[in-house]
Amino acid sequence: MKAYVFPGQGAQFTGMGKELYEQSDLARELFERANEILGFRITDIMFEGTADELKQTKVTQPAVFLHSVILAKTMNESFKPEMVAGHSLGEFSALVANGTLSFEDGLKLVSQRAIAMQKACEITPSTMAAVLGLTDEKVEEVCASIDGVVVPANYNCPGQLVISGETGAVERACEAMKAAGAKRALILPVGGAFHSPMMEPAREELAAAIEATHFSTPVCPVYQNVTANAVSDPSEIKKNLIVQLTAPVKWTQSVQQMVKDGATLFTEIGPGNVLQGLIKKIDPTAEVAGAN
Template identity: 40%
Template sequence: MMAVRFANFSAPRPASVTRRVGRQPPTKSYPRVAKGRRSQASNLPTMLAFTFPGQGSQRPGMGRPWVGHDSWELVEEASEVVGRDLGRLLVDADADELRDTRNAQLATFVVSLMVLDAIQRLGVDASMCAGHSLGEYTALTATGALGYADGVSLVTERAAAMHDAGSANPGTMAAVLGLDDDQVGVACNLADAEVWVANYNAPGQVVIAGSVDGVASAGQHAKELGARRIMSLPVAGAFHTGFMTSARQRLRDAIENADLRDIDVPVISNVDALPHTQASDWNALLSAQLSSPVRWKHSLHTMTELGATRFAELGPGGVLSGMTKRTIEGARTISVASPDDLDPFLEWVSGTISLDTHPVEGEHLFAIERLVVSPAAGIFTPIDLAPGTPIEVGAVIGHVGDHEVRSAFAGVIEGFIAIDTERVKPRQPIAWLRTH
């Protein structure tokens, strides 16, 4: 891999995510520790990165465990900024209501920052941050580049602009599994239509977006080039493509009115996969992000080259943790989404436990799509399960050598990605489920 190129960023040094969400950190970087608690991260021999999920990670009731927690105050503050009851959205909204871009983005943003706030109250620091698509705004708010109110306002405007752009210029998205990045690009070119790569998520997982016909054509070409599965995503827009161009000026105006600030803790940009600390960088980067592919796989490699070996995903879903494990060999990951996850997180940070070897693993692909992944390397033998078969958490769907392949999710089998007698690698996707 080529050495990381730094964008307005010198050699990494220990730094801390700002103590309270959206507060501007002082010029001098020093560990910020909650009163009465010693920082659990300060003694780590390796660097910790915080990652923040994007749209598609939301789920009904994701705010319910936080009701009554001190960090719930962020929901009340955000509700005042936008003039609506976000508590109801986080507690009572169903999957269809949350799927609306205008609800999904704001809900995911607020929940992720509630998680961050709770972790900061425990005195845990990170050395760098990154977020997937929407999550980039969460990362900027987490590090103090954006104040909390500005972050809420920008996310609200971004979601509305993307929704309106999608309505004016309808499109769709699909995940291409089992094909390398270059070949997915070839498939888009062969389609000879309005379709492009939108997300470089992880090895063997690339998202394409564009017109309905263009995505269908590129998907067919991808299959001919060897893709294992093309999975349509339930979205009403071709995000991170030229279909979002009409939203860029609207968002650019909102960004110019926000108070962006220089920071100590670098945020890795989706657009160039480079670390940035200067406020002046983000006007162009956030605007470009709407119609540029998310280089998430490349961002993970950048964080690794900067020294990160532990990756904590803060917010709903667990999508990014799965991508990290598939992209970075030996990466230690954890997903924190509720107050019940805080004690295991502290133990994981201090090194007293490892959560990386859970016997039943899987990956979230989007809001209702789930992947069952291989627990080991070996020859895969499936159990005869027809598409449409409902399964429960822990159900055995096949074997890899002597290892049982169990589902980490309840849902309905949509199909197998690996074929009978195929030699698979650890964490290779085996089957595809829908949860609703």
């Protein structure tokens, strides 16, 4: 079975989507429609902007989403997904790719998500850190032992987790992770504590926007970050998407479930190849490819 996976924030690079824009009439039309919807020329920043300009949350999330979704739409007949999944932000790309969301609605939600997350980041000093070389259980145990808010945020692959929470608590957790035998516990250059309780204000804001948006029955199931299971019911997809902002991304578990359910080829659609590397670490027998 063909599985298509979509990357999240962090995959962006200057020049992303430029070749698509120049070579495809459909891509050009969709990029220009995106500029209108967003109210600024995101294409200028994607194609020619600096790394710092691209790093602004209000730019990064729509940019990665647009690159992924427009690439999928230009694949025409060759794009026949039997299952989809996206890492964090990438779940929105996956939901456009499998027909749950329209291009316009997906972009509007991603833009609202980015702005809501940015606002939430400004309320309390918070951050994220990568932890390498510990089991999932050990990371969970250490987080639970720390005073303050710190939780596992991304289960990326065995031995690679990201934790998230209040800055002080994350720093204390990093020291405790190293003491517990972690190879590395490294604070990440991010704007705040994504996929943690610190995102509650953003979740509330995005929930209203998601509730007001039409979700269609998809052409194939989406393996959602929150459950790591195949979901096809639009109301359930909505509910899980709302919870996603404050809950961990179960990427390891999602890929394992997709393999169990018959995925034979994972194609990454969007900038970069991070997900292909993670999938090979989760299941070395899985076949991976890129469409970027």
